[in-house]
Amino acid sequence: MRNESAEGKRISHVRNFQVLEKHEGKSIGLDVSEYQGKISWSYVDTLEKKYPLHFVFIRATVGKDRKDHRFNRNWLGAKENKMIRGAYHYYRPNENSLEQAALFIETVRLRKGDLPPILDIEKLPENQSLDNMKVGLKRWLKAVELHYGVKPIIYTGEKYYNDFLKDEFSNYLFWIANYNFYREEIDDDWLFWQFTEKASVPGIQGNVDVNIYNGDVEQLRYITVE
Structure with missing residues (x-):
């Protein structure tokens, strides 16, 4: 486990507040995997005791042969906690793409109100x-x-997006990771922005990633599966 300095924690905490304040009215959410351990979903409600958490992305599968050990529990827990949920697949470039797709399809059943499937590259x-x-x-x-x-x-990540995907995959919507202290606002082209990996949330031990949706919660519901 990496020990962060008190100063490092303070700086990331200040930045998280600054970013959230600049995005008042936007929908805020998390993303989780087995690395967060056992999540007490009924406690997962707000960030910094102020910003309600509306959605969560949950890792379902990795490559062609590995399911996230906590996917089923997290998938159900998020639903019971009335969060808008989405499932993502961690793509391994050196493994067969159709076998990876088949594993995701076999693992994830999307229901009305869930977010579209996500490919993590x-x-x-x-x-x-x-x-x-x-x-x-x-x-x-x-x-x-x-x-x-x-x-x-x-x-x-933003660099990966700019270097390899932006032009050829321009007909897809993107969820972009950028933790740079100097980036303060979501880009107009991004659907979601993962702006930190160092947030504290009730019900989850350790750090967790936080994301901003480029719209409010009603607009977020609009992009869910019907």
Whole structure:
């Protein structure tokens, strides 16, 4: 476990407040995986005792053969806690894309009111070209869209988005990670912004990621599955 200095914690806390204040009225949410351990969902309600949490992205699958150990529990817990929930797949560029899509489809049943499926891509390929990796991403996205009848959202870091995805995947909506102290507002082109990985939330031990949706909670409901 990484120990943060008191000063580091204070700086990230101040930034979190500044960012949230600049986005009054926007919908705020979390993303979680098995790394958060056992979550007490009934306590997960507000951030900084002030900002209500409306949604949560939950990791479902990793690569072609691994389910997140806590997905089922988190998926149910979020629903019982009346949060708008979304499921994401952590994509491994060096594994077969259609096998990865099949695992996600087998694991995740979307219901009315859930967010569209999410593809999490952060790594570059080791044993194939970038072009081949993009073909794989497109295959995953198409297979998942065909199954659920809704276009997936893509999660990635801002640099990865600018360098590799922005042009070729411009017909998809993006959830972008950027924790830079100097970025203070969500970009107009981003659907969601993951602005910190160092927030404290009731019911969750340790740090958790926080996200801002580029709209209010009514607009968020508008993009859910019907």
